Amino acid sequence: MAKGRTVVLQHFLAFYLRRRKLFTRSACILILYFTFNSGSSSKRRRKHGVSNKNKRYLSADVCTFKNPFTRLVYKLKHSPTVLLFSRLAFAKRKNTSKILSYFGAQMALLVAKAIFTLKEASLDGALVSSMVSKEFRQFFKFLAFWLLLGIPSSITSSLIKKCQGMLAESIRESITESILDDYLPDSGNSTLYQMVNQSRVADTSTSSVLSSKSASTSPDRSRSHSLTDVTNPNNIITTTVEELSQSMAILPFQLFDPILDIMLAGNRLSEVSKYASEGSLLLGVVANISTLLLKVFTPNFAALSSTHNTLENMFHTYHSQIIDHREEIALSRGHRRELDMLDASYFESERFQRLEMRRMAVYNFAVGFIFKYGLGAFGLMLCSFPVFTTAYLANFQIERKLVAKLASDFFANRRLLMSASDSLGRLILSKKTINNSIGYSTSLWEFDSILKDINNASKNVLDDHNDDRLISGPNVSYGNEISFVHVPLVTPSGNVLAEDLNFSIKPGQNMLVIGPNGCGKSSLFRILGGLWEVLDPGKVTVPSSRRDLFYLPQRSYLTYGSLREQILYPDSMDDYRLKLVATKKSMGSVVKDDNYLIDLLQLVHLEYLLGQNEDEDSKEEDTDDDDIETYSIGSSTGDTEKLSGLDAVKKWPDLLSVGEQQRLALARLYYHQPKFAVLDECTSSISPDLEKECYRMAIERFGITVLSVCHRTSLWQFHSYILKFNRQDDVAAATTIFTKFDPDKRLKRHQELIEVEAALKKDDDLTTRLESLKKMQLRGGRRAKLMYIGDD
Numbered sequence: 001m002a003k004g005r006t007v008v009l010q011h012f013l014a015f016y017l018r019r020r021k022l023f024t025r026s027a028c029i030l031i032l033y034f035t036f037n038s039g040s041s042s043k044r045r046r047k048h049g050v051s052n053k054n055k056r057y058l059s060a061d062v063c064t065f066k067n068p069f070t071r072l073v074y075k076l077k078h079s080p081t082v083l084l085f086s087r088l089a090f091a092k093r094k095n096t097s098k099i100l101s102y103f104g105a106q107m108a109l110l111v112a113k114a115i116f117t118l119k120e121a122s123l124d125g126a127l128v129s130s131m132v133s134k135e136f137r138q139f140f141k142f143l144a145f146w147l148l149l150g151i152p153s154s155i156t157s158s159l160i161k162k163c164q165g166m167l168a169e170s171i172r173e174s175i176t177e178s179i180l181d182d183y184l185p186d187s188g189n190s191t192l193y194q195m196v197n198q199s200r201v202a203d204t205s206t207s208s209v210l211s212s213k214s215a216s217t218s219p220d221r222s223r224s225h226s227l228t229d230v231t232n233p234n235n236i237i238t239t240t241v242e243e244l245s246q247s248m249a250i251l252p253f254q255l256f257d258p259i260l261d262i263m264l265a266g267n268r269l270s271e272v273s274k275y276a277s278e279g280s281l282l283l284g285v286v287a288n289i290s291t292l293l294l295k296v297f298t299p300n301f302a303a304l305s306s307t308h309n310t311l312e313n314m315f316h317t318y319h320s321q322i323i324d325h326r327e328e329i330a331l332s333r334g335h336r337r338e339l340d341m342l343d344a345s346y347f348e349s350e351r352f353q354r355l356e357m358r359r360m361a362v363y364n365f366a367v368g369f370i371f372k373y374g375l376g377a378f379g380l381m382l383c384s385f386p387v388f389t390t391a392y393l394a395n396f397q398i399e400r401k402l403v404a405k406l407a408s409d410f411f412a413n414r415r416l417l418m419s420a421s422d423s424l425g426r427l428i429l430s431k432k433t434i435n436n437s438i439g440y441s442t443s444l445w446e447f448d449s450i451l452k453d454i455n456n457a458s459k460n461v462l463d464d465h466n467d468d469r470l471i472s473g474p475n476v477s478y479g480n481e482i483s484f485v486h487v488p489l490v491t492p493s494g495n496v497l498a499e500d501l502n503f504s505i506k507p508g509q510n511m512l513v514i515g516p517n518g519c520g521k522s523s524l525f526r527i528l529g530g531l532w533e534v535l536d537p538g539k540v541t542v543p544s545s546r547r548d549l550f551y552l553p554q555r556s557y558l559t560y561g562s563l564r565e566q567i568l569y570p571d572s573m574d575d576y577r578l579k580l581v582a583t584k585k586s587m588g589s590v591v592k593d594d595n596y597l598i599d600l601l602q603l604v605h606l607e608y609l610l611g612q613n614e615d616e617d618s619k620e621e622d623t624d625d626d627d628i629e630t631y632s633i634g635s636s637t638g639d640t641e642k643l644s645g646l647d648a649v650k651k652w653p654d655l656l657s658v659g660e661q662q663r664l665a666l667a668r669l670y671y672h673q674p675k676f677a678v679l680d681e682c683t684s685s686i687s688p689d690l691e692k693e694c695y696r697m698a699i700e701r702f703g704i705t706v707l708s709v710c711h712r713t714s715l716w717q718f719h720s721y722i723l724k725f726n727r728q729d730d731v732a733a734a735t736t737i738f739t740k741f742d743p744d745k746r747l748k749r750h751q752e753l754i755e756v757e758a759a760l761k762k763d764d765d766l767t768t769r770l771e772s773l774k775k776m777q778l779r780g781g782r783r784a785k786l787m788y789i790g791d792d
């Protein structure tokens with residue numbers, strides 16, 4: 001009876017042996033398929049409120065594709081990762097070839113690595129076999145081979161790492177280049193201003209033609225815009241691009257290395273072991289059960305990384321805010337309040353990180369145990385199977401030579417199966433990297449879409465492709481003047497500041513703009529600078545070229561760079577050199593060389609900046625260890641702190657007082673010598689005498705026509721026209737009056753008012769005169785003294 005059962009079993013085994021290759025390969029495919037389809041289920045994603053980000057980009061008609069292949073192609077074509085790579089990373093041929101070559105090199109190295117692993121496994125087996133059969137010469141021969149194999153194998157591993165680094169760097173370079181081209185476009189469009197502004201304005205649809213245009217052209221994009229925090233573009237451009245590049249660079253390794261390992265191991269097993277087919281099939285089933293089991297321990301990676309990023313961003317933003325306002329905080333002793341905010345933000349972030357670590361610890365344990373030990377144990381069983389079956393079939397009468405062969409196979413197979421089970425674990429972990437990459441690329445794609453929408457909308461309003469235009473649009477015309485006719489002044493959030501703005505200024509007619517705080521004085525210049533649109537029925541006439549209008553705000557913008565660069569801004573050093581060559585060629589015109597720049601500094605009494613070549617930074621640098629190779633950041637000239645004069649590179653915004661910064665900005669204005677200049681309280685911190693001198697210089701010496709907002713009466717004398725904003729307390733929109741301005745007359749009346757007010761206390765006869773003056777004030781609005789000015 002027992003003999004009959006043995007015969008049946010032997011026939012059964014023989015049948016499987018004939019089909020072993022087929023079984024092995026189908027088992028491999030099963031393993032890969034089920035492993036890859038594991039992870040967080042869509043049900044759980046929905047429960048956590050995190051949808052598959054990819055799906056946002058797929059319109060409803062994707063469901064109409066019956067053919068799964070067409071559907072897959074459609075999905076791929078619309079996936080943000082593919083879009084991001086096709087339009088940003090591969091935007092330039094040079095970058096494309098770099099990325100593809102590093103990717104190709106990495107793939108080739110991965111294949112080489114897998115082949116070396118196979119060879120090592122065979123050598124392991126051979127070593128054990130020679131040891132068991134006591135063939136010492138063979139043993140040392142194999143040992144030498146094994147050592148030799150270690151050289152190319154180690155080189156390959158190190159080259160893979162290097163390739164990953166280079167791939168990450170080229171992806172980052174390429175995406176950063178493309179995003180920066182949209183972020184600060186050559187056309188001079190105020191994309192960054194509009195993007196941050198739009199996201200801060202709650203109701204963008206009211207007045208922003210830009211947003212409505214972009215919404216109408218791409219509904220999917222406008223819907224997704226709200227998902228990206230564009231108020232923090234620095235984080236997206238630095239951190240997100242870096243993280244995406246890193247994860248995309250390690251993806252080929254994480255994905256293809258285990259797949260190659262599994263495939264090669266399966267193939268090898270089917271060749272070397274007679275009974276590997278059943279084992280491989282069973283291994284496929286066990287791998288499937290394991291991945292199902294792993295789902296229980298898998299956290300929602302997308303939700304985790306999104307919350308993590310939000311909390312980190314918040315902490316980062318608080319820090320930047322404190323650094324930006326360090327002086328105000330220090331003077332107002334606001335430390336405790338700021339510390340509370342930082343503590344709260346850090347505590348929140350840390351609490352979440354602990355939760356994240358707990359979830360990841362459980363997940364890592366599950367991956368480690370299930371795949372390394374669970375599948376590893378199964379692999380050992382599988383390897384021992386040929387030993388037991390051979391022994392069983394030969395009725396446990398095995399020759400010595402066969403024992404050595406079985407031992408060799410056992411070790412080779414065990415090694416391959418252990419590495420295959422480990423590879424399965426890595427394959428599962430690679431899903432995390434894929435999800436992260438999708439998350440990062442979605443954020444980046446949304447961000448770039450917003451930039452592109454803004455730039456495209458601006459292009460639509462352009463009547464020609466002249467990038468040098470000051471502003472463009474259907475309501476804009478060009479001439480030798482600045483004029484506003486029936487222009488409504490409306491904020492991006494739809495607040496009407498002034499319904500009907502009218503004025504006209506020709507060269508030489510300097511205009512004073514006055515009005516209460518928040519009435520829209522600076523907003524007028526936002527229209528003039530192209531930041532806000534000229535809405536219907538308004539018509540604006542401006543000089544055609546950007547160079548004809550210069551804007552100086554109250555807090556002037558200084559860059560980190562040389563003193564010369566502060567004066568030249570926004571010109572670059574190349575622009576400066578070109579201008580120098582041009583003026584030298586054209587005989588007779590003033591050559592704006594370094595001596596000219598020094599003269600300008602003298603005009604604003606800043607010549608002492610030329611002599612400052614020692615500061616604390618340089619002293620700090622002296623203490624640096626000479627042996628350490630240091631890099632000069634922000635300058636190609638090397639030892640920047642030793643430079644002096646116009647070449648001195650310093651942290652000018654931190655080094656100069658507000659008044660000094662304003663004077664430096666005036667030197668900048670003199671250098672550019674525009675036709676018109678907007679001076680928006682740009683001299684408020686300069687002493688009155690020097691302020692007057694600077695104004696006189698701008699108007700008389702450099703022939704600049706100024707449109708100025710200033711509260712000091714000492715500057716009235718430079719203006720011949722006045723634009724006055726009147727706002728009643730109960731009406732949001734201001735009315736405006738534009739008239740000729742006689743500074744002497746107005747000053748006299750202003751002085752008179754002061755004197756009458758003083759005399760009133762003593763003399764009743766002046767009451768009548770005061771009443772008449774008060775009437776005029778009331779007509780002018782609530783800011784009595786200011787409204788008096790310019791009232792005829």
Ligand SMILES: Nc1ncnc2c1ncn2[C@@H]1O[C@H](COP(=O)(O)OP(=O)(O)OP(=O)(O)O)[C@@H](O)[C@H]1O
Nearest residue numbers: 197491492493497516517518519520521522523524
């Ligand atoms: N980007 C913007 N989006 C929405 N509202 C804005 C924006 N910029 C300014 N405003 C609003 O427009 C109004 C006018 O601002 P503006 O800067 O023109 O005032 P101002 O007359 O120059 O005041 P001040 O004399 O205090 O400088 C303010 O209420 C301000 O909140």
